[in-house]
Amino acid sequence: xxxxxxxxxxxxxxxxxxxxxxxxxxxxxxxxxxxxxxxxxxxxxxxxxxxxxxxxxxxxxxxxxxxxxxxxxxxxxxxxxxxxxxxxxxxxxxxxxxxxxxxxxxxxxxxxxxxxxxxxxxxxxxxxxxxxxxxxxxxxxxxxxxxxxxxxxxxxxxxxxxxxxxxxxxxxxxxxxxxxxxxxxxxxxxxxxxxxxxxxxxxxxxxxxxxxxxxxxxxxxxxxxxxxxxxxxxxxxxxxxxxxxxxxxxxxxxxxxxxxxxxxxxxxxxxxxxxxxxxxxxxxxxxxxxxxxxxxxxxxxxxxxxxxxxxxxxxxxxxxxxxxxxxxxxxxxxxxxxxxxxxxxxxxxxxxxxxxxxxxxxxxxxxxxxxxxxxxxxxxxxxxxxxxxxxxxxxxxxxxxxxxx
Amino acid sequence: xxxxxxxxxxxxxxxxxxxxxxxxxxxxxxxxxxxxxxxxxxxxxxxxxxxxxxxxxxxxxxxxxxxxxxxxxxxxxxxxxxxxxxxxxxxxxxxxxxxxxxxxxxxxxxxxxxxxxxxxxxxxxxxxxxxxxxxxxxxxxxxxxxxxxxxxxxxxxxxxxxxxxxxxxxxxxxxxxxxxxxxxxxxxxxxxxxxxxxxxxxxxxxxxxxxxxxxxxxxxxxxxxxxxxxxxxxxxxxxxxxxxxxxxxxxxxxxxxxxxxxxxxxxxxxxxxxxxxxxxxxxxxxxxxxxxxxxxxxxxxxxxxxxxxxxxxxxxxxxxxxxxxxxxxxxxxxxxxxxxxxxxxxxxxxxxxxxxxxxxxxxxxxxxxxxxxxxxxxxxxxxxxxxxxxxxxxxxxxxxxxxxxxxxxxxxxxxxxxxxxxxxxxxxxxxxxxxxxxxxxxxxxxxxxxxxxxxxxxxxxxxxxxxxxxxxxxxxxxxxxxxxxxxxxxxxxxxxxxxxxxxxxxxxxxxxxxxxxxxx
Numbered sequence: 001x002x003x004x005x006x007x008x009x010x011x012x013x014x015x016x017x018x019x020x021x022x023x024x025x026x027x028x029x030x031x032x033x034x035x036x037x038x039x040x041x042x043x044x045x046x047x048x049x050x051x052x053x054x055x056x057x058x059x060x061x062x063x064x065x066x067x068x069x070x071x072x073x074x075x076x077x078x079x080x081x082x083x084x085x086x087x088x089x090x091x092x093x094x095x096x097x098x099x100x101x102x103x104x105x106x107x108x109x110x111x112x113x114x115x116x117x118x119x120x121x122x123x124x125x126x127x128x129x130x131x132x133x134x135x136x137x138x139x140x141x142x143x144x145x146x147x148x149x150x151x152x153x154x155x156x157x158x159x160x161x162x163x164x165x166x167x168x169x170x171x172x173x174x175x176x177x178x179x180x181x182x183x184x185x186x187x188x189x190x191x192x193x194x195x196x197x198x199x200x201x202x203x204x205x206x207x208x209x210x211x212x213x214x215x216x217x218x219x220x221x222x223x224x225x226x227x228x229x230x231x232x233x234x235x236x237x238x239x240x241x242x243x244x245x246x247x248x249x250x251x252x253x254x255x256x257x258x259x260x261x262x263x264x265x266x267x268x269x270x271x272x273x274x275x276x277x278x279x280x281x282x283x284x285x286x287x288x289x290x291x292x293x294x295x296x297x298x299x300x301x302x303x304x305x306x307x308x309x310x311x312x313x314x315x316x317x318x319x320x321x322x323x324x325x326x327x328x329x330x331x332x333x334x335x336x337x338x339x340x341x342x343x344x345x346x347x348x349x350x351x352x353x354x355x356x357x358x359x360x361x362x363x364x365x366x367x368x369x370x371x372x373x374x375x376x377x378x379x380x381x382x383x384x385x386x387x388x389x390x391x392x393x394x395x396x397x398x399x400x401x402x403x404x405x
Numbered sequence: 406x407x408x409x410x411x412x413x414x415x416x417x418x419x420x421x422x423x424x425x426x427x428x429x430x431x432x433x434x435x436x437x438x439x440x441x442x443x444x445x446x447x448x449x450x451x452x453x454x455x456x457x458x459x460x461x462x463x464x465x466x467x468x469x470x471x472x473x474x475x476x477x478x479x480x481x482x483x484x485x486x487x488x489x490x491x492x493x494x495x496x497x498x499x500x501x502x503x504x505x506x507x508x509x510x511x512x513x514x515x516x517x518x519x520x521x522x523x524x525x526x527x528x529x530x531x532x533x534x535x536x537x538x539x540x541x542x543x544x545x546x547x548x549x550x551x552x553x554x555x556x557x558x559x560x561x562x563x564x565x566x567x568x569x570x571x572x573x574x575x576x577x578x579x580x581x582x583x584x585x586x587x588x589x590x591x592x593x594x595x596x597x598x599x600x601x602x603x604x605x606x607x608x609x610x611x612x613x614x615x616x617x618x619x620x621x622x623x624x625x626x627x628x629x630x631x632x633x634x635x636x637x638x639x640x641x642x643x644x645x646x647x648x649x650x651x652x653x654x655x656x657x658x659x660x661x662x663x664x665x666x667x668x669x670x671x672x673x674x675x676x677x678x679x680x681x682x683x684x685x686x687x688x689x690x691x692x693x694x695x696x697x698x699x700x701x702x703x704x705x706x707x708x709x710x711x712x713x714x715x716x717x718x719x720x721x722x723x724x725x726x727x728x729x730x731x732x733x734x735x736x737x738x739x740x741x742x743x744x745x746x747x748x749x750x751x752x753x754x755x756x757x758x759x760x761x762x763x764x765x766x767x768x769x770x771x772x773x774x775x776x777x778x779x780x781x782x783x784x785x786x787x788x789x790x791x792x793x794x795x796x797x798x799x800x801x802x803x804x805x806x807x808x809x810x811x812x813x814x815x816x817x818x819x820x821x822x823x824x825x826x827x828x829x830x831x832x833x834x835x836x837x838x839x840x841x842x843x844x845x846x847x848x849x850x851x852x853x854x855x856x857x858x859x860x861x862x863x864x865x866x867x868x869x870x871x872x873x874x875x876x877x878x879x880x881x882x883x884x885x886x887x888x889x890x891x892x893x894x895x896x897x898x899x900x901x902x903x904x905x906x907x908x909x910x911x912x913x914x915x916x917x918x919x920x921x922x923x924x925x
Contacts, residue, residue, distance in 0.1 A: 016830045038831045040802045041896030049893075070830025073893040100890065127891060128665045131855050165891075329664035393875065 005086035008079040010067045016124035020083040021065040036068035053080040056095040074163035075123045078155040099162045106226045113323040113339040114332045119144035120153035130167030132329035138172040154187040161191035170194045189217040192225045201231035202238045207248035234258035235265045239280045242287030254294035285320040297324035313338030340392040341385045352382035420916040425554045430915045438913040445571035459588040461641045466500040469640040473615035478508045479576035485515035486600040490652025493581035502531040513537040514605040538808020548804045550922040556907030560813035562767025568608045569770045578609035581647040585620035589638025590631035594753040596622035601743025603632040604762035610637045621647045661695025665855045670699035679874040690719040690782035696824040701725045722748035767814035782818035788839045793846035793861045796839040802899045803923045816848035827854040827888045835885040842918040900924040
């Protein structure tokens with residue numbers, strides 16, 4: 001039927017989402033029918049949100065049916081806009097919800113120990129994600145989103161970047177492979193995510209194309225907020241090009257690896273201890289360090305295996321990675337523990353930093369600790385350890401190392 | 406019958422002056438009411454009137470009810486040891502219907518979704534009204550004003566209080582027992598339908614005019630141990646099955662997998678540690694419900710880490726409490742209600758796992774009770790307000806949803822913690838005024854949500870003890886505002902009528918609040 005479309009979800013298991021049914025028409029004005037399990041509390045608000053999107057996209061004649069299971073306003077707006085777009089509304093009106101959340105300033109070298117994957121079309125998981133204190137959240141538009149729902153997820157993620165408070169977490173978006181990824185960038189770049197993850201990066205061109213499109217969109221919308229890139233190496237070729245990819249653009253801040261696709265590309269089975277991917281991971285670590293970007297590990301897939309993830313994360317830290325992905329908030333704690341510096345490391349680092357500060361204060365060019373001279377790289381490393389320890393809450397702002405816990 | 410008026414109680418809530426023909430005392434404040442006089446007693450009996458060979462068996466429930474003199478308008482009681490697996494309450498009421506008896510007051514210790522057919526018995530006139538918890542379909546029925554009398558919601562302790570002070574006179578108590586002898590001694594910890602403790606039936610066995618024991622496992626005298634004494638029992642009826650013990654495990658006895666609920670549980674455990682409540686020889690109460698079970702797991706790790714052992718744990722026993730006992734992390738479980746089959750097995754075999762009753766644990770007319778001796782209790786709620794009042798009986802749309810259970814009684818612990826999400830879907834849990842007050846603010850010390858922990862300003866001592874903690878301690882108003890920001894502003898208020906459909910009793914028998922008929 002021309003001018004008819006649906007979006008969103010309904011059904012027994014659906015919570016905090018909605019289903020929208022739109023029929024555009026030539027005349028007859030607008031009718032909006034809202035069924036909601038929270039109608040007692042927010043019935044008027046839901047109708048107002050729907051009307052607001054219709055106004056913004058200049059839809060004057062339509063029948064709109066909403067079946068709501070307690071969706072938040074940013075989700076309602078995204079679903080309604082998706083249905084209208086699918087029905088053929090082409091207005092370039094701005095239907096974005098009012099921005100209620102100001103993100104933290106971008107920071108190139110911040111800790112990225114944990115990044116929590118959030119499926120882009122599952123907004124009910126967004127709103128409390130920051131409470132679990134990951135270093136970053138990833139709003140995923142790629143593998144966790146069904147190909148038929150890419151348009152819907154894009155608008156949900158765009159609206160979430162405006163409205164959801166992710167706390168201190170860095171806001172990352174994983175786009176699709178190009179060219180679909182270009183559409184993702186058009187939607188999300190104006191909302192200034194901190195990091196864009198570039199999937200299946202194999203060549204420098206893959207990264208440069210994303211980098212240039214970001215700059216292009218930013219020029220159009222008049223933004224100069226830095227957006228960092230984290231390419232994901234997921235193929236044998238990508239791993240071969242690790243250093244070139246890490247240096248493909250000056251906005252690359254980290255390299256990471258996708259082991260599901262990588263092991264598939266190699267034709268081997270992915271195991272819990274990971275020896276089949278050791279070469280790729282070490283190659284990545286070396287390339288990242290050579291390029292002065294962070295080396296970030298893949299995810300650990302078994303949510304129920306808390307000892308497994310702790311062991312993986314400890315090994316990963318020992319190999320030189322600075323963080324890894326997580327697919328469940330309960331994985332964040334073990335990851336932060338594993339990537340946190342040990343008490344001995346912290347104490348040594350504090351002594352080095354103190355010696356450096358002392359030398360600076362005295363105007364000395366040479367830093368020494370006891371009878372030993374300290375090289376500048378050792379000082380930089382110590383400063384990073386102290387910063388990481390502070391981030392992990394292992395030292396007070398001015399105090400010495402305390403015990404963990 | 407005196408005419409009912411609406412009176413304002415000490416919390417400013419409007420409550421009816423008369424409920425089901427009985428004059429009421431509005432709530433006066435915690436610990437104010439001091440009823441005088443003697444406790445209620447059943448009629449004097451003579452042992453010569455009962456068979457010398459001790460055989461009290463009759464052929465079926467209808468015969469037993471007839472022999473006990475069941476008539477129109479009487480009070481018939483049953484118990485919820487089988488939770489959603491109970492078969493006997495419905496069989497007893499159907500047997501009453503067979504006898505042509507009408508207008509009964511059903512006085513269950515709790516009702517469950519399996520009792521929905523009582524709606525039909527109310528429509529047919531067999532049951533006049535229910536004084537006991539009403540959930541699911543029964544709650545809907547009552548909330549829409551379809552019940553002839555008013556619902557009366559009491560805590561487990563309040564039920565004992567109402568029986569002892571004569572507010573409710575039970576004519577016939579029907580006790581489902583997993584094991585019994587022909588004399589009427591009976592026990593819940595053994596038999597094919599073992600359910601654990603029979604504590605909720607104890608008051609009925611002592612104070613009812615007539616007592617019927619129904620069992621599917623009749624053993625030769627003596628039934629040992631006996632939780633209920635046959636000396637209080639009139640008749641014994643044998644049936645094929647008293648209940649489905651697999652159904653005593655409800656959904657509320659699984660640990661939650663929700664990351665947000667687990668975060669709340671972790672905050673609860675850390676609070677107990679940081680407040681210094683978790684210390685050598687301490688005690689706590691853990692109910693059913695995902696968060697309440699999960700905090701025990703977090704606390705267990707912290708207890709091991711600090712080498713701390715509890716003197717006793719009160720439950721709601723589940724496998725998680727049984728593990729504490731087995732691992733030497735508590736000396737005793739004091740068990741009011743056995744929630745899962747691991748609990749059932751433990752209470753039958755471990756002398757350190759002790760059955761309790763609402764008399765020992767909760768009763769207002771006792772010379773003290775255990776609940777006030779517990780260091781910390783962790784409970785749920787459907788709503789709380791910024792004054793720290795809490796609601797467990799209605800949803801915020803005003804529909805009757807849950808019974809009170811032991812919730813009110815547990816509020817008397819040294820530190821009462823409500824562990825709740827700050828919103829569900831798009832429904833705020835922290836509100837300006839709760840729909841129905843089930844627990845007054847002066848007894849609610851801490852509210853733990855996924856967005857932070859609010860401490861009642863009355864508990865300056867707790868605020869001081871937590872001042873150096875890394876936990877997110879926040880004013881309750883701040884959490885409420887943050888949630889309203891997420892949800893898109895404050896909610897509209899639900900439309901309710903001025904017509905009472907039920908009352909919520911306080912533990913002392915006074916009327917705490919009214920449940921109003923919902924507008925349709």
